[in-house]
Amino acid sequence: MTSKNQANLLDSAVAERVPASLDLTPRILSKIRSEKRTMMNPKLKLASTLLIVVLAVLAITTIVYAVYHIFINDPGLQAVQEAGLDTDLNVSAQPTVLPTATPLVEPQAPVPVALSQTRAGVTLTLDWIYLDEMRLGLGMSCADLPQGLELGAPRVSFGAATVMQPRGWTLRMNDAGGSLEYASYQVVHADEVAGALNLSIDVALQQPDGAVLDTFHFDLNDIPVYAPQDIRLQQTYAVRLNAVEVRLEGVRVSETTTRAILCYDAAVASVKAANVSLDGGPETALDAARGLELNGSSCAELTFPAGSAGDEKQLLLRVTELAAADGSVISGPWDLYTDLPQRSAYDSAAAPQPTAAPLGEQTLGDVTVSLDWFFVDAKRAAVGYTLRGLPDLPDATSVYGTIALSDAAGAMLGGAGIGSSTIERVDGQPGVLRGVYSIGFQQPLTGPEATFKLDITLDGSQTNSVLGYIPSSPEATPWPAGVYPPALPDRLVGTYHFEFSAPVHPMTEVDDVPAVTAGDIEMTIPYVEMTASTTEVMLCFDKPTAEDWWVMEAELRDAAGNTAKEGGGSMLYDADFQLPPRFREGWSVPEAIQSAAHGRCLRISFLLGHGGRSGPLTLTINSMEISQPEVIPNDQIRAAQEKLKAQGIEMNYYSVSTGSGGGGGPRFTSLPAGMSFEEAYRKFTEALGYVHAGPWVFRLQVAP
Structure with a gap:
C-alpha cells in the first residue's frame, strides 16, 4: 500500500463515514464538566481536542468487571461488580515479552x-535535509558571516511535485x-513522485533591509x-476571530531579534499592537x-x-490590535504558536531488550506489569492490571503507553467507539499504580x-499516546x-504480552x-442490544429539517439508580445524507423512516x-441539536452575539488552522x-436556533 498524507487519509476516511456538515463539537462539549485541572499549553489544547474528535470517530469502546472493587467512572462496570459476575482468568500460554509496539510507520532520520x-567571502553548508508528506526540515551552518549581513529564509522548489496546503515556515x-x-x-x-524528489534550495545573502547581495543555490537529487x-x-x-483572519506565513528567530510575516484580510489596513514571548516568558x-x-x-x-539563545522550544506571537481600512480599531487577541526547529526533534528512540518473567x-528492566483480572461479554472486554517499579512521582498526572487486545488469530479487536481507561x-x-481498561467490539x-x-x-517517548490520567487532589494548585507536571514513564520501557482464555457473558435483545x-417529534426504538456492561440502542425519528440533527443529553438509568451518559454513537441511516447500506451493519431500518421526508436512525451506546438483573431501564433524551457547520455564517454569529449580549453574555468567535488540522469555537469574555x-455554550447554540427541546423518555424491559 502506498503511503498518503495522514491528513488526506483522515479526510478520506471521514468523508466516507461522516457527512460534510457534521460537527462533533456540541457532542464533545456536552461531556465536558468544569473541574480544577493542571494548566495546558493552548496549542496542545487544540491538538488534544482534535485528537479527541478523531478518536470519537474511529475509537474503540469498553466496559469492565473487576474481581476486587475499584472505583472508575464506568457505571456498567460497577453494576457488573455489584452483581458478582466473577471471571477466573485461564492463562493458556506462556507469555512472550515484546520489545515495543509496532509503529504506524518506520521511523526515519x-x-x-x-x-x-562560498559567496562574497561567506561559506554556507547544507548539513542535512528531512522531507515527509507534511513537513520539510533543513539543517545549515555558516562561517565568516560579517556583522551587518544576514541569511534569508530558504526558498525551496519541489521539482515535479504538486505542493498543496502551504502552512508557513520557521527559521531559527x-x-x-x-x-x-x-x-x-x-x-x-x-x-505521486515514486517516493523521492529532486529539489533546489536558494538562500539569500542579504542586508537587514532585505537587499540581496548574492544567493547560495543547492540542487539535491533523489x-x-x-x-x-x-x-x-x-x-x-x-x-480567525469574529470573521477577521490573520495568517502567519513565516517566522525568523535569531538570538536577539524575531521577525514575523503576518498576512490578513482586505478589511485590515495594518497591525497596531502585538507582542512575542518564548516558552511562556x-x-x-x-x-x-x-x-x-x-x-x-x-x-x-x-x-x-x-x-532565542538556543534553549527555548516555542514562540507565541500575540496580535492584540489591528487597524481597519476604515480607521477603526479591531481588538484581538489572535494567538499564533510556533515550535522552534531543532535537530533533536527528528531523532527516534531506540527499543530496549526485554527479558521474560513468570x-x-x-x-x-525494573518495571513489572501484573495482569490481575479480565472480563468479557458479547459487547465489551476489560482488564485490570498493576504497575510496579516506576518512579514514585506524587505530582505525575499521566501514564504514557497503549493497550491492544486481539483475538487468537492476532486480529485487533475494538471499533465500537466507546470504552474507559483509568489509573x-x-x-x-508508593510508586504502585493500578489500572482498569475496557474496549468495545464492533x-x-x-x-x-x-x-x-x-x-x-x-x-x-511517545507522549501522544496516553494509557490513563492519574487523579490529582481537588485542592491541587x-x-x-x-511549567508542566511530570509523567510516567520517562522513557520507552517496552511491551508486555499475555495470552489467555475467558468465558463470554451473552447478549440480550x-x-x-x-x-x-x-x-x-416522534422517536422510536426498533431494537436494543444489551449485555451485563453495555447497551446499544437503535433510535429513529423524522428530523424537523434536512440539517444534521443529533440527540443531546441522552441518559440511561437502571433500577438500582446507576446512570450513564451517551458514550458514543454512529449514524445508521439518513434520508438527506444518503449513507451506503453498509453503515447499517445488520440493523434493519423501519420502512416508515425510509419513507419519511427527513428520516434518520442512530446507534447510541451507553456504558451501562x-x-x-432483570427489570426496567429508563432512557431519557432531553433534546436534539443541529451539528454546527464547519463554518458558521458571519451573520448568524453576529445575530447570536446580539441575543447573548441581552442576556449578559459577551463572546468572540475564533477559528484556528495549523499544518495538520484546525478547530474553532466561541470564547466567552463576560458571563453572568x-x-x-x-451553560454559556448551550445559550450560544440556542441563540443560533440549533436546539429542539424534549424530553423523550423510554422504558426498556430486560430479562437476561
Missing part, C-alpha cells in the same frame, strides 16, 4: 548532505554557533519523501512593522527586539468462551504557565419499545447494561455570575 558554497538562527534550522509545512504526496512521522514540530498558520512589544504584499495578500513584516507477571495510586504502596462475540492476546506498552412524542462555560 534526516538525510546527510554536507554541501558547501544561532548567531554564536553559526547554525541554522528551518522547518516548513506543506503537503507532498510520496506516491531525496526520499517519507510517510508522516511523529515529529514534535508544529505551527499555527491561521486564526515575558512579553516583548512590537518594535516596527513594514507593509508588504505576498501572493496578492496584504501583509506586514513585524520586528520584535527579542530572540506466568501472569512480566518485568522489563490510580495504591494507598500505602461485532458481538457469539461463542461461550474466547482466547485473547493482550499487549500493554509503557512508552514515555494549577501549575504555572509554561430488547424490542417492542413504545414510541414517544415530544415537541411534535443489565448487570445480570455563576454561569459555567457549558
Whole structure:
C-alpha cells in the first residue's frame, strides 16, 4: 500500500463515514464538566481536542468487571461488580515479552548532505535535509558571516511535485554557533513522485533591509519523501476571530531579534499592537512593522527586539490590535504558536531488550506489569492490571503507553467507539499504580468462551499516546504557565504480552419499545442490544429539517439508580445524507423512516447494561441539536452575539488552522455570575436556533 498524507487519509476516511456538515463539537462539549485541572499549553489544547474528535470517530469502546472493587467512572462496570459476575482468568500460554509496539510507520532520520558554497567571502553548508508528506526540515551552518549581513529564509522548489496546503515556515538562527534550522509545512504526496524528489534550495545573502547581495543555490537529487512521522514540530498558520483572519506565513528567530510575516484580510489596513514571548516568558512589544504584499495578500513584516539563545522550544506571537481600512480599531487577541526547529526533534528512540518473567507477571528492566483480572461479554472486554517499579512521582498526572487486545488469530479487536481507561495510586504502596481498561467490539462475540492476546506498552517517548490520567487532589494548585507536571514513564520501557482464555457473558435483545412524542417529534426504538456492561440502542425519528440533527443529553438509568451518559454513537441511516447500506451493519431500518421526508436512525451506546438483573431501564433524551457547520455564517454569529449580549453574555468567535488540522469555537469574555462555560455554550447554540427541546423518555424491559 502506498503511503498518503495522514491528513488526506483522515479526510478520506471521514468523508466516507461522516457527512460534510457534521460537527462533533456540541457532542464533545456536552461531556465536558468544569473541574480544577493542571494548566495546558493552548496549542496542545487544540491538538488534544482534535485528537479527541478523531478518536470519537474511529475509537474503540469498553466496559469492565473487576474481581476486587475499584472505583472508575464506568457505571456498567460497577453494576457488573455489584452483581458478582466473577471471571477466573485461564492463562493458556506462556507469555512472550515484546520489545515495543509496532509503529504506524518506520521511523526515519534526516538525510546527510554536507554541501558547501562560498559567496562574497561567506561559506554556507547544507548539513542535512528531512522531507515527509507534511513537513520539510533543513539543517545549515555558516562561517565568516560579517556583522551587518544576514541569511534569508530558504526558498525551496519541489521539482515535479504538486505542493498543496502551504502552512508557513520557521527559521531559527544561532548567531554564536553559526547554525541554522528551518522547518516548513506543506503537503507532498510520496506516491505521486515514486517516493523521492529532486529539489533546489536558494538562500539569500542579504542586508537587514532585505537587499540581496548574492544567493547560495543547492540542487539535491533523489531525496526520499517519507510517510508522516511523529515529529514534535508544529505551527499555527491561521486564526480567525469574529470573521477577521490573520495568517502567519513565516517566522525568523535569531538570538536577539524575531521577525514575523503576518498576512490578513482586505478589511485590515495594518497591525497596531502585538507582542512575542518564548516558552511562556515575558512579553516583548512590537518594535516596527513594514507593509508588504505576498501572493496578492496584504501583509506586514513585524520586528520584535527579542530572540532565542538556543534553549527555548516555542514562540507565541500575540496580535492584540489591528487597524481597519476604515480607521477603526479591531481588538484581538489572535494567538499564533510556533515550535522552534531543532535537530533533536527528528531523532527516534531506540527499543530496549526485554527479558521474560513468570506466568501472569512480566518485568522489563525494573518495571513489572501484573495482569490481575479480565472480563468479557458479547459487547465489551476489560482488564485490570498493576504497575510496579516506576518512579514514585506524587505530582505525575499521566501514564504514557497503549493497550491492544486481539483475538487468537492476532486480529485487533475494538471499533465500537466507546470504552474507559483509568489509573490510580495504591494507598500505602508508593510508586504502585493500578489500572482498569475496557474496549468495545464492533461485532458481538457469539461463542461461550474466547482466547485473547493482550499487549500493554509503557512508552514515555511517545507522549501522544496516553494509557490513563492519574487523579490529582481537588485542592491541587494549577501549575504555572509554561511549567508542566511530570509523567510516567520517562522513557520507552517496552511491551508486555499475555495470552489467555475467558468465558463470554451473552447478549440480550430488547424490542417492542413504545414510541414517544415530544415537541411534535416522534422517536422510536426498533431494537436494543444489551449485555451485563453495555447497551446499544437503535433510535429513529423524522428530523424537523434536512440539517444534521443529533440527540443531546441522552441518559440511561437502571433500577438500582446507576446512570450513564451517551458514550458514543454512529449514524445508521439518513434520508438527506444518503449513507451506503453498509453503515447499517445488520440493523434493519423501519420502512416508515425510509419513507419519511427527513428520516434518520442512530446507534447510541451507553456504558451501562443489565448487570445480570432483570427489570426496567429508563432512557431519557432531553433534546436534539443541529451539528454546527464547519463554518458558521458571519451573520448568524453576529445575530447570536446580539441575543447573548441581552442576556449578559459577551463572546468572540475564533477559528484556528495549523499544518495538520484546525478547530474553532466561541470564547466567552463576560458571563453572568455563576454561569459555567457549558451553560454559556448551550445559550450560544440556542441563540443560533440549533436546539429542539424534549424530553423523550423510554422504558426498556430486560430479562437476561
